[in-house]
Amino acid sequence: MLEVRDLRKTYGSHVAVDGVSFTVSPGDAFGLLGPNGAGKSTTIAMVSGLIQPDSGEVLLQGHSLRAHPRFVKQRLGLVPQHIALHERLTAEENLRYWGQVYGVHGARLRDNVEWCLRVAGLTDHRKQRVERFSGGMKRRLNIAVGLIHRPEVLIMDEPTVGIDAQSRNHILDTVRELNRDGMTVIYTSHYMQEVEYLCNRLAILDHGRMIAYGALDDVRLLAGGLSTVRMDLDGDPAPALDALQQALPAERVEAGEGRISFHVRDPGPAVGKAVLALSQYGIAPLRIDIERPNLEAAFLQLTGRRLRDGGDA
Numbered sequence: 157m158l159e160v161r162d163l164r165k166t167y168g169s170h171v172a173v174d175g176v177s178f179t180v181s182p183g184d185a186f187g188l189l190g191p192n193g194a195g196k197s198t199t200i201a202m203v204s205g206l207i208q209p210d211s212g213e214v215l216l217q218g219h220s221l222r223a224h225p226r227f228v229k230q231r232l233g234l235v236p237q238h239i240a241l242h243e244r245l246t247a248e249e250n251l252r253y254w255g256q257v258y259g260v261h262g263a264r265l266r267d268n269v270e271w272c273l274r275v276a277g278l279t280d281h282r283k284q285r286v287e288r289f290s291g292g293m294k295r296r297l298n299i300a301v302g303l304i305h306r307p308e309v310l311i312m313d314e315p316t317v318g319i320d321a322q323s324r325n326h327i328l329d330t331v332r333e334l335n336r337d338g339m340t341v342i343y344t345s346h347y348m349q350e351v352e353y354l355c356n357r358l359a360i361l362d363h364g365r366m367i368a369y370g371a372l373d374d375v376r377l378l379a380g381g382l383s384t385v386r387m388d389l390d391g392d393p394a395p396a397l398d399a400l401q402q403a404l405p406a407e408r409v410e411a412g413e414g415r416i417s418f419h420v421r422d423p424g425p426a427v428g429k430a431v432l433a434l435s436q437y438g439i440a441p442l443r444i445d446i447e448r449p450n451l452e453a454a455f456l457q458l459t460g461r462r463l464r465d466g467g468d469a
């Protein structure tokens with residue numbers, strides 16, 4: 157079990173992480189969800205021993221990171237947010253290099269390199285230099301590097317930021333498979349859909365503090381039963397916004413280019429009222445999605461802000 161106890165980190169007068177505690181059991185896929193700047197990377201950097209906390213403790217199987225850094229670090233694999241690869245080396249050479257850094261040699265290194273290439277879907281590109289890789293391939297190799305010593309716990313810091321949808325899906329499925337095969341995963345993201353897809357437990361961070369923590373279903377319940385309604389429209393909703401807001405007085409209607417969304421307790425009647433209000437402006441829905449209470453609605457309920465305010469989810 158990984159125990160994170162009351163971590164705190166300040167930069168000057170700015171409190172980046174303010175009393176973060178959680179436990180991750182073997183086999184968990186644990187999500188750290190929060191908008192940009194919430195303190196996810198700083199938390200992860202402290203958990204993996206890259207930076208020292210001002211106070212608090214990290215323990216793996218009862219061994220403290222401070223007292224037994226080797227024991228803990230050997231069992232953790234970190235996938236940093238920024239790509240840490242040698243551009244002039246091939247995929248295979250990068251894996252061998254990082255394996256040796258982690259103290260893996262000989263037959264074990266050979267086996268692990270094969271396994272990592274397979275996991276990353278890069279076996280056919282093993283001899284290719286990284287400088288010729290696409291962004292998505294680099295991300296996948298970056299993950300494979302974090303796996304080269306076959307850690308018990310894989311810690312990933314926003315591994316899907318800035319890549320195309322296909323690579324993103326590949327990464328999500330890879331992480332899910334690793335977890336199903338028994339690897340414990342800590343996954344940070346500002347995309348609530350990714351955390352809902354992958355994780356069984358999570359913590360939500362905001363301004364360095366934990367505002368929710370527990371099993372996915374329990375955290376979803378913090379949404380207070382709010383469903384999310386999204387409508388794609390055949391026109392610009394801006395002229396209809398006042399009418400929409402009057403039709404749905406209790407909801408804050410968000411409008412974008414050709415779409416609106418709102419959170420509501422009883423979506424059926426609300427959708428009817430919204431469609432009627434839009435029709436008065438000659439606007440019709442092309443598609444209506446209703447999502448049951450989810451993490452986005454929970455975040456809104458807890459903070460009064462949308463999760464995507466802090467990011468591009």
Ligand SMILES: Nc1ncnc2c1ncn2[C@@H]1O[C@H](COP(=O)(O)OP(=O)(O)OP(=O)(O)O)[C@@H](O)[C@H]1O
Pocket residue numbers: 167170171172190191192193194195196197198199314346
């Ligand atoms: N080395 C540093 N020096 C000063 N401030 C820092 C440093 N690292 C992080 N911060 C600040 O601490 C806060 C938390 O940053 P952190 O990177 O942990 O957030 P995050 O949730 O991971 O967001 P992001 O997704 O943008 O990385 C931010 O306000 C950030 O500006």
